[in-house]
Amino acid sequence: MAWLSLLLALGALWVAFTASSPGILFLALLVALVLFAVFVLKLASDRIGNRARSEQLMLDPEELRRLREQAEARKLAAAAQQNDAIR
Structure with missing residues (x-):
């Protein structure tokens, strides 16, 4: 056009x-x-x-909070694993 x-x-x-x-x-x-x-x-x-950006790719606040909690849990698990390996 x-x-x-x-x-x-x-x-x-x-x-x-x-x-x-x-x-x-x-x-x-x-x-x-x-x-x-x-x-x-x-x-x-x-x-x-x-x-x-596509609006379909944007995260809602609840989904973003859930992803942050998962990342924090993975970080804590990795730190605990590292501490166990040192001992």
């Missing part, structure tokens, strides 16, 4: 360059400006959307 608006903006510029009436010239330049702005905003939106 973004590239289509760019092509339409170029077409509107071509109409503006070949226009013989000032009204058509102004209208074509206005249309070209709007279509170019749509192109830029759509392109920026696509780039931002591609870099955004």
Whole structure:
């Protein structure tokens, strides 16, 4: 869609360059400006959307707490194992 608006903006510029009436010239330049702005905003939106993280990959606070507890238990078990190995 973004590239289509760019092509339409170029077409509107071509109409503006070949226009013989000032009204058509102004209208074509206005249309070209709007279509170019749509192109830029759509392109920026696509780039931002591609870099955004998926909401499905985000953890809720309860899941995060559970994972922290598991990591702490593993750390304590490893420390206890190391102390047993030293004795």
